[in-house]
Amino acid sequence: MVFSSITFLFYFLPIVLAIYYLVPNKLKNTILLIASLLFYFYGEPKYILIMITTIITTYIFGILIEKNSKYKQIYLIISILINLSFLLYFKYINFIISNINMWLTHKIDLINVILPIGISFYTFQLLSYIIDVYKGRTLAQKNILKLAMYVSLFPQLIAGPIVRYVDIQKQIEKREYTLEKFALGVRRFIIGLSKKVLIANVLGELIQVFGVSNEKSVLFYWLYAIANMLQIYFDFSGYSDMAIGLGKMFGFDFLENFNYPYIATSITDFWRRWHISLSSWFRDYIYIPLGGNRVSKIKFVRNILIVWILTGLWHGAEWNFVVWGLFFGILLIIEKLFLEKYINKLPKALSRIYVLIIVMISFIIFSGENINIIMENIQGLVGINGVPLITKESLYYLKSYIIIIIVGIIGSMPIMKKVSEIKNMKKLINIIEPIFLLILFLVSTSYIVDGSFNPFLYFRF
Amino acid sequence: MQDKLKNYIITVGFIFILIMVFILNLISKDKDISISERRRLAKIPSITFSKLINGDTSNEFENYTVDQFIARDELRKVKSFVSTNIFMQKDNNKLFEKDNAIYKIEYPLNENNVQKSLNKIKNIYNKYLHNMNVYYAIIPDKNYYLENDDYLKMNYNELKDITQSILKDLNYIDIWQSLDLEDYYRTDTHWKQENLDKVIEKIEKEMKLDNTLNTKYKIEEKGNYYGVYYGQLGKQVPPDKIYIKTNDTINNCITYNYETKKYGKVYDEEIIKTSVDKYDIYLSGATPIISIENLNSNTDKELLLFRDSFGSSLAPLLIENYKKITLIDTRYISSNLLENYIDFKNQDVLFLYSTLVLNQDILK
Numbered sequence: 001m002v003f004s005s006i007t008f009l010f011y012f013l014p015i016v017l018a019i020y021y022l023v024p025n026k027l028k029n030t031i032l033l034i035a036s037l038l039f040y041f042y043g044e045p046k047y048i049l050i051m052i053t054t055i056i057t058t059y060i061f062g063i064l065i066e067k068n069s070k071y072k073q074i075y076l077i078i079s080i081l082i083n084l085s086f087l088l089y090f091k092y093i094n095f096i097i098s099n100i101n102m103w104l105t106h107k108i109d110l111i112n113v114i115l116p117i118g119i120s121f122y123t124f125q126l127l128s129y130i131i132d133v134y135k136g137r138t139l140a141q142k143n144i145l146k147l148a149m150y151v152s153l154f155p156q157l158i159a160g161p162i163v164r165y166v167d168i169q170k171q172i173e174k175r176e177y178t179l180e181k182f183a184l185g186v187r188r189f190i191i192g193l194s195k196k197v198l199i200a201n202v203l204g205e206l207i208q209v210f211g212v213s214n215e216k217s218v219l220f221y222w223l224y225a226i227a228n229m230l231q232i233y234f235d236f237s238g239y240s241d242m243a244i245g246l247g248k249m250f251g252f253d254f255l256e257n258f259n260y261p262y263i264a265t266s267i268t269d270f271w272r273r274w275h276i277s278l279s280s281w282f283r284d285y286i287y288i289p290l291g292g293n294r295v296s297k298i299k300f301v302r303n304i305l306i307v308w309i310l311t312g313l314w315h316g317a318e319w320n321f322v323v324w325g326l327f328f329g330i331l332l333i334i335e336k337l338f339l340e341k342y343i344n345k346l347p348k349a350l351s352r353i354y355v356l357i358i359v360m361i362s363f364i365i366f367s368g369e370n371i372n373i374i375m376e377n378i379q380g381l382v383g384i385n386g387v388p389l390i391t392k393e394s395l396y397y398l399k400s401y402i403i404i405i406i407v408g409i410i411g412s413m414p415i416m417k418k419v420s421e422i423k424n425m426k427k428l429i430n431i432i433e434p435i436f437l438l439i440l441f442l443v444s445t446s447y448i449v450d451g452s453f454n455p456f457l458y459f460r461f
Numbered sequence: 462m463q464d465k466l467k468n469y470i471i472t473v474g475f476i477f478i479l480i481m482v483f484i485l486n487l488i489s490k491d492k493d494i495s496i497s498e499r500r501r502l503a504k505i506p507s508i509t510f511s512k513l514i515n516g517d518t519s520n521e522f523e524n525y526t527v528d529q530f531i532a533r534d535e536l537r538k539v540k541s542f543v544s545t546n547i548f549m550q551k552d553n554n555k556l557f558e559k560d561n562a563i564y565k566i567e568y569p570l571n572e573n574n575v576q577k578s579l580n581k582i583k584n585i586y587n588k589y590l591h592n593m594n595v596y597y598a599i600i601p602d603k604n605y606y607l608e609n610d611d612y613l614k615m616n617y618n619e620l621k622d623i624t625q626s627i628l629k630d631l632n633y634i635d636i637w638q639s640l641d642l643e644d645y646y647r648t649d650t651h652w653k654q655e656n657l658d659k660v661i662e663k664i665e666k667e668m669k670l671d672n673t674l675n676t677k678y679k680i681e682e683k684g685n686y687y688g689v690y691y692g693q694l695g696k697q698v699p700p701d702k703i704y705i706k707t708n709d710t711i712n713n714c715i716t717y718n719y720e721t722k723k724y725g726k727v728y729d730e731e732i733i734k735t736s737v738d739k740y741d742i743y744l745s746g747a748t749p750i751i752s753i754e755n756l757n758s759n760t761d762k763e764l765l766l767f768r769d770s771f772g773s774s775l776a777p778l779l780i781e782n783y784k785k786i787t788l789i790d791t792r793y794i795s796s797n798l799l800e801n802y803i804d805f806k807n808q809d810v811l812f813l814y815s816t817l818v819l820n821q822d823i824l825k
Contacts, residue, residue, distance in 0.1 A: 001519075006526040010486060014479035045514045183468035186475045202548070214569060393569070396613050400551035407548075430467040437471060441478070446539035449530050450554070450695065 001042045003189075003242045004196050004448055012039065020250060029149050029172065032250065039154040040118070047116035050086055055148045057082050058126045062133045062140035062147070076134045080127060087123045091115055095317035118158035120314055122151050124281055129165040131285055138166045146172050155246035159239045161257035161277035168252060175251030185248025190437045190444070192241025197444040199408050200235035201451065203227040206401050207367075216387050220394035221380030225360050227401065228367055230408040233262065236275070262412040265351040266343050267331045267358060278314070282307050297337070304336075305329050315366070320374060324365045331358060485531045492529065497537075497692030499737045502528040537695035545696075551612070556694040559609065562647035563690035563698060567602050567817060568613035570620055574822040579627040581824045582812050585767065585796045586631060589805045596668055597812035598634040599624060599819065600652070600771050603645035605637070620816060631812070634667040636660050646701045649688020650817060651740055654774035655680050655704045661778050668809060670782040678706040683730075686739045703739050710757045711777050719750035719802055727753060727777045743773035749794035750787065750802055753777065758784040763808040765789060769818045783809075792818070795825040 001008050016035045023031055041048050061079035065072040094110045101107045129147075132138045141147040150172055156163050210216075210224040240257035247254045257277050264270035271279050283292075290303040305326070312325020335343065343351050361378060368374030379385045420429055492502050506512070506521035530536070544550045551557060555566045586595060599621070604614050625633060639659035645652050652660075658674065665672055686703035705728045716725045729745040736746065744751055753776060763785045766772055769792065776786050787803065794802075818824070 005523060006530055007523055010479065010482045010530075011526065014476075014483040017476065018480065042519050043516075045516055045519070179465070179468045179472055183471040186471050190475075202544075202550075393613060396551060396611070399611075400549075403548045404550075430464065433467060434470045434474060438474065441475075442536075443539060443543050446536040446543070449527055449533055449536045450540040 001039050003239070003246075004193055004201075004444070006445075006448060007042075009445070009448075017249065028175075028251075029146060032153065033145055033149040036149065036152040036154040036157060040152060040157060043158070044117045047090075047114075047119075050090070050116055050119070051122060051152065052148075054083055054086060054123065054126055055151050056144070058130055059141070059144045059147050062130055063142070065130070065134050066140040072134060076130060079130045083123050083126050083130075087119055089113070090119055092313070092317045121160050121162055122157065124162050124278075125151055125164070128162070128281060128285060132164070132166050138169055141165070141169075141172075153247075153252075155243045155250070155252070156254060159236070159243070160275075161240055161243060161254055162281055163254050163277070164281075167255060171252050177251050181248050181251070185245045187245070187433070187437060188241050188248065189245030190441050192238045192243075192245055193444045194440045195234045195238030195241060195411065197447045197451075198440075199404060199411065200231050200238055201447070202404050203231040203234070203401070203408065206397060207231060209397065213393060215391045215393045216380060217389060217391040217394045218380065218383045218387060219390045219398060221377060221387070223394060223398060223401070223405075224377065225364055225381060226405060229262075229356075229360050229363050230405065230412070232363055232366070233258075233412060234408060260412065260414050262356060262359070263352060263414065264355045265346075265348055266340070267328065267335055267355060268340070270355050270359060271328070271332070278311070282311055286310060293336070300336075301333055304333050308332070320365055320368050320371070324362055327362055327365060482531065486526070486529070489529075489531050494737060495528075495533070495692065496737055497534050497687070497695075499689060499692055505529075534692075534695070538697070541695035553694060553696075556690055557612065558694060558696055558698060559607070561698045562642075563688075563694050563696075564604055564607060564612070565650070565690060565693075566613050567604055567615050567820060570615040570617075571820050571822075572619070572623065575620060575623050575819050576627065577822045578814070578819045578824050579624060581791065581796060582767070582814075583627055583630075585791070585799070586628075588796070589799065589803075590810055593805070593807060593810055594632075594668070595630075595810040595812075596632045596634050596664075597624075597628055597814075598636045598664065600813065600815040601637055601640065602650065602816045603642060605816075606640070606642040606645075615816065615820060617816070620819070624819075628812075632667065634664055634811075636663050639663045646686065646688045648686070648691040648698060648701050649740065650690070650815075651688070651771060651774065653704070654706055654743065654778070657775055657778055660775070664779070664811070665782065668811070670779075673778075673781045676708065676781055678708050680704050680706055683733065683739065683742060688740075689738070703742065705742060706778060710755060710781055713756045714777070714780060715754045715756065716744060717752045717754070718745070718748055719752070720748055727780075740770070740774075744776065744788065746773070747790065747793065750789050752785055752787040753780055754785050755780045755783060760784055763787070765803065765805075765808045765810045767791065767810070767812045767814075769814055771815050772813050775813065791824045793825075 001012060003009075012035075016031070020028060020031050020035075037048065040051065058079055061075045061082075064075045065079075068075070090113055093113060097108050097110055129138075129141075129150075133140045141150070150163075150165055150168065151157075153163070206227045207224060210220060210227075213220065237258040244254050244256070255277065257275060259273040259276065261270050261273035264273050287303055287307045290306065291299055292303065293300050295303065308325040308329025309322055310325070311328070312321040312323070315321045315324070343354070346354070364377045365374050368377060376385060380387055383389065419425060491504060494501050503521065503524040505525050506518050508518050512518045512521075527533075541553045544553045545557070552566055557564055557566070582597070601617065604612065605617055607614070636659075639662070640652065644656040662672065662674055664670075681704060683703045683705060685700040687700050691698070691700065707728065711727050714727050716727060717723075718725065725745060727744065728742050730742065732745050733739045733742045738746065740746070744753070747770060760783065762783050764779065764783045764787070766776055766779075766786055766788045768776070768788055768790060770790075772788055772790075776788055780786060787808075789799065789803070791799075
């Protein structure tokens with residue numbers, strides 16, 4: 001089930017909210033667990049068993065690790081292997097086979113396997129839990145229903161943010177419900193929904209048109225590159241907003257996942273602002289255990305490259321994701337070792353342009369179906385592949401999408417946030433906000449009712 | 462306004478909307494068809510174990526909730542308004558409105574599809590029609606006549622070039638100069654029957670038929686016509702009127718539908734009472750093969766008209782020249798099966814297809 005669907009908005013959510021707030025506090029976790037399992041079952045009926053299996057095994061090993069310090073390392077390794085084996089099989093098996101096949105004369109048949117929705121997200125949550133129990137950062141959860149509720153919690157189950165157990169363990173036991181928190185949740189949810197439906201989906205249509213166009217031009221390549229960059233951001237951050245908003249409606253406080261990444265002044269800064277829950281996961285569970293940056297330069301380079309190859313692979317079992325990860329890894333190494341001091345001296349506008357161009361190219365790699373298309377889409381930006389500067393078609397689509405692109409660019413910057421912080425504006429904003437949210441909700445619903453183009457990009461991860 | 466009041470309004474408002482819409486959706490009666498979109502709406506899915514496990518129930522329920530959503534038509538109008546008036550998008554779902562007329566972007570020219578369509582016509586010619594009088598004409602979609610150059614149009618010159626190179630053995634009838642924008646419905650793809658004088662004159666001239674320009678017709682209005690684009694755009698424009706051109710010859714004609722094996726009239730006044738598409742008044746709408754027999758005819762000549770839906774409204778106006786016209790729509794019947802139904806002898810043959818059909822690969 002996707003958040004931007006009629007089924008979720010006007011069937012699932014009102015029923016779950018109503019039951020949740022009508023039952024006594026001690027039953028709230030159980031209601032959330034049942035609702036979350038139904039939510040997952042609705043979209044992924046068969047593979048719910050995989051999630052339940054990994055929850056049960058991780059629960060058992062969590063308790064074993066805590067109880068038996070002698071063998072705890074073995075238990076940790078077994079638990080990690082169980083979790084990773086599901087991920088490896090369902091996500092990477094065909095990637096591995098097709099790469100082995102390149103060297104074989106007798107090819108191995110590919111396996112007919114579908115990626116279970118959200119497996120990359122909940123596997124990482126379970127890994128963080130079991131590692132934190134091992135490290136003594138938290139106690140093992142003794143109540144399996146509570147652990148299951150944490151993993152399957154529907155607001156963040158299928159596309160993050162990757163909420164860590166240590167961050168919400170207190171909230172699992174006791175949550176605060178206030179009018180302010182609920183209203184804040186509604187606000188975040190509606191804004192996220194609008195980002196997804198009104199910006200990301202509409203730009204997705206432009207990207208589809210670009211993909212099948214036979215009359216490409218430099219202008220069209222730029223339109224694509226910008227639309228692609230905005231679509232990925234609005235799709236994913238919109239989902240995170242909805243997740244955080246829903247979390248608040250049910251009394252949770254999830255950590256932020258995005259912090260205006262397109263105003264970053266360096267690639268290092270960008271990754272502090274983009275998919276924060278994922279980059280901090282890799283930092284805490286891979287990079288730092290490898291020694292982080294408190295090692296020799298060579299080891300530092302090795303650590304960065306390992307983390308970024310893995311980050312790339314986490315996004316998908318294709319070589320373009322590996323290249324995408326390496327692209328960032330290498331840039332981060334260059335920045336850390338040489339460029340940082342120069343970038344810091346640059347005017348902010350220039351350093352931001354530097355980041356935007358790098359990120360734009362990175363997302364062309366990210367979205368490209370194969371190396372030829374990726375190269376064509378990058379070369380097209382400067383017209384190397386001999387396309388005209390402008391065509392009637394690209395001009396048409398520029399005129400048709402320019403307002404949405406401008407809205408997208410403005411929405412990527414903290415302009416509204418700054419305006420809302422002006423003291424004298426508070427009264428006016430308080431009047432406008434409910435009306436604005438109502439209009440956004442109405443318009444988003446109208447787009448959902450009318451449209452059929454509604455994929456969530458991060459569902460495939 | 463204080464923060465507390467604002468939070469109260471947002472919270473209560475949101476919950477109220479969710480629950481009200483949920484209840485209204487539950488109690489509102491499901492509709493069978495959407496008149497504005499001219500299609501059947503999804504019904505509540507049946508639940509079986511296998512459908513539940515393979516995800517079919519979820520998918521069907523998604524379609525059902527969207528199709529049967531309360532105020533669906535009004536919300537589609539909101540979307541249309543926002544996308545064209547706020548976001549200033551040039552089209553909404555490829556449709557746009559100009560001077561109270563609705564157009565659909567037919568772009569780009571899909572050369573591959575055009576070639577496939579034309580080769581299927583050529584195959585029919587090679588298989589059945591050698592040594593017969595075979596003609597073809599292409600009907601431009603109405604975008605061709607749209608003067609405003611802002612919108613994307615398919616490359617019509619390229620289409621003509623491909624057509625003439627593949628169908629070079631057939632006689633070409635150029636009707637592009639015989640039509641204009643007002644000869645098409647404002648809310649639909651089709652041409653208006655009452656505006657086809659120039660097209661008929663051109664076809665008769667090229668096919669060496671008698672000129673029937675002076676034939677007397679009575680033009681009868683059959684009410685408002687909400688064309689196929691009307692509901693798709695979700696925007697209010699005035700409806701068209703639909704007319705039929707009739708006279709004694711046409712009134713005395715008998716049609717025979719090879720699929721339903723039923724006889725009928727040229728203008729089906731019954732079907733438009735139930736059909737969501739009033740254009741079905743012409744020969745009862747889409748069907749693989751239908752013939753019109755002219756009982757008043759002084760000639761034994763026959764015409765085989767390979768056609769799409771545009772042919773339904775044109776064929777009655779050619780009947781003065783023939784004893785029988787057989788309309789064949791190879792979108793609904795494979796051309797390999799035609800010899801089971803048609804006795805190919807010395808009939809006149811006319812292929813009449815719109816650019817819209819040629820640009821898709823839908824001929825069988």
